[in-house]
Amino acid sequence: MFADWVSIGYLVSAALFILGLKKLGHPRTAPRGNQLGALGMLVAVLTTIADMQLSGGIYWILIGSGILLGGAIGYWMAVKVEMTGMPEMVALFNGFGGAASALVAMSESMKYIEGTSLPQGLELWVVMIAVGLSALVGWMTLTGSLLAMYKLKGGISVFGKWIRTPTWGPKWLNPVKVMLFFGVLTLIVMAVKDPLNSDILWAIIGISCLLGIVLVLPIGGADMPVVVSLLNSLSGIAAAFTGFIIGNSVLIVAGSLVGASGLILTFIMCKAMNRRLIDVLFKSFGGTSDKAELTRTKVGSDVEEVAMILDGAQRVIIIPGYGMAVSQCQHQVKEFADLISEKYDTEVSYAIHPVAGRMPGHMNVLLAEANVPYEQLIEMDEINSEFPNCDVALIVGANDTTNPAARSGEGPLAGMPIIDADLARSIVIIKRSLSVGYAGVDNDLFYMDKTMMLFGDGKLMMSKLNNAIKES
Amino acid sequence: MTPELLIGSITLFVMAIFLGFELITKVPPTLHTPLMSGANAISGISIVGALFGANVAYAGGDTAISGILAFVAVVLAMINVVGGFAVTNRMLNMIAGKRRRV
Secondary structure, eight states, X not given: OHHHHHHHHHHHHHHXXXXXXXXXTSTTTHHHHHHHHHHXXXXXXXXXXXXXXXXXXXXXXXXXXXXXXXXXXXHHHHHHSOGGGHHHHHHHHHHHHHHHHHHHHHHHHHHHHTTOOOOOHHHHHHHHHHHHHHHHHHHHHHHHHHHHHHHHHOEEEETTEEEEOOOOOOTTHHHHHHHHHHHHHHHHHHHHHSTTOHHHHHHHHHHHHHXXXXXXXXXXXXXXXXXXXXHHHHHHHHHHHHHHHHTOHHHHHHHHHHHHHHHHHHHHHHHHHTOOHHHHHHSOSSOSTTOOOOOOOOOOOOHHHHHHHHTTOSEEEEEEOHHHHHHTOHHHHHHHHHHHHHHSOOEEEEEEOTTOSSXXXXXXXXXXXXXXXXXXXXXXXXHGGGGGGOSEEEEESOXXXXXXXXXXXXXXXXXXXXXXGGGSSEEEEEESSSOOOTTOOOOGGGGSTTEXXXXXOHHHHHHHHHHHHHHO | OOHHHHHHHHHHHHHHHHHXXXXXXXXXXXXXXXXXXXXXXXXXXXXXXXXXXXXXXXXTSSXXXXXXXXXXXXXXXXXXXXXXXXXXHHHHHHHHHHHHHO
């Protein structure tokens, strides 16, 4: 009788998740959607506690301390993190979600190894396969997300020395990925036959961790948003598999919802680059090995010259890229926009490429943090027609997303939609050097006669430019 | 788990995947990060499995390795859930605040 009520609790929770996700997709209802999701989670936890109480009692020590400890750490991290560190934090949380599912699976296996009697027949198959798949996806999500987090940070500090996160993916790594994957599947079948063998368990865990690393290691540049949202999808799938272990409907529903909606976002990202998911995972973009030789040179300009052409510009479009995220110069960019719109009465907007940065919506989050009005952030498709009427296009740390070579239909960038910065009357590019972008393709934009290059760190050059405008 | 229950669970799994595909269609880029981070918090639903695991393991006598693993799972899932929803909330306030002011 009480068991029926428990199922209804989980149903309410699942319905709240569905409503929450739906509302998260629209700007006006998004905050409400997030609250509904949180409410759904509360209902699920309370229902679980009620369920445990009704069927044999609760042992609060582990559960209570776990909830309090995890909740406090999570809240503290979320409040403490600076807005600019948000992308890394999301990747880290994602890894924790995957790890939690994987640990539930491992705990289940351990229970049998420690002496709980094994289920029989069909149930043994279901439980062991679900345990295996949950471990595979969960551990993979953990190591993949941790690596993605360090890729978002750009590197890691070891004993005071800064080590850059490597991007490395030779061709022979692809068959290795496939072999590792099928290796785990074989081990899962072995685990069904021999469920008490802990060696198999450790092997599954080890290989899954390795798989997460080799999957993310070769990926960088504009492919990063794809892999970050794919990892998000995987953490949902891991939770769904965990649902099969404990035979719980809300885990299955919520997990597959997140898995599917995460996959949609992944496809949106792929479409923005005109690449298929399979290419992102198995074909390294351009590649670090065969970088194009730079044969052309371009003389850098100084900030006074740039300030001069800005004087009298009626329409300026700012194109931010990963370089802005690295040098954290969004506040200087905003200051620049305020300066010219006050001093020269210039109309300023921002052109946002869907895969600019290293995670979906990266530029939007950074610019929102710098208080840039939402209305000035304009999607690529809408702003591209305005470039012929644009006096100055200011590119801050973007490269591949503006490379006209993408239109030619050849090379690694072929067919990728780009921001038409080359159609503007003059172009100003803030960049460290003439080096190629992640795709490894030389950018013709740099060498056009109407282009002015400001060589240097984004933050430094933006500040200098702002000072030059103030003084002019 | 009876065959009926298994079929029921698989049905649920497949239907929820279809629903997930339909639920999100066109999302404005501003919401890409919040949507991902909100969905990520929902994937912390494995907290339910972790709680059951920790309870059963503890009920079965002294705290064995399986109990400790489940306990760690509770902690990580809670970080994922609470941190995820809180971070998403902060982000959305930032974005929504901007919309209201103009």
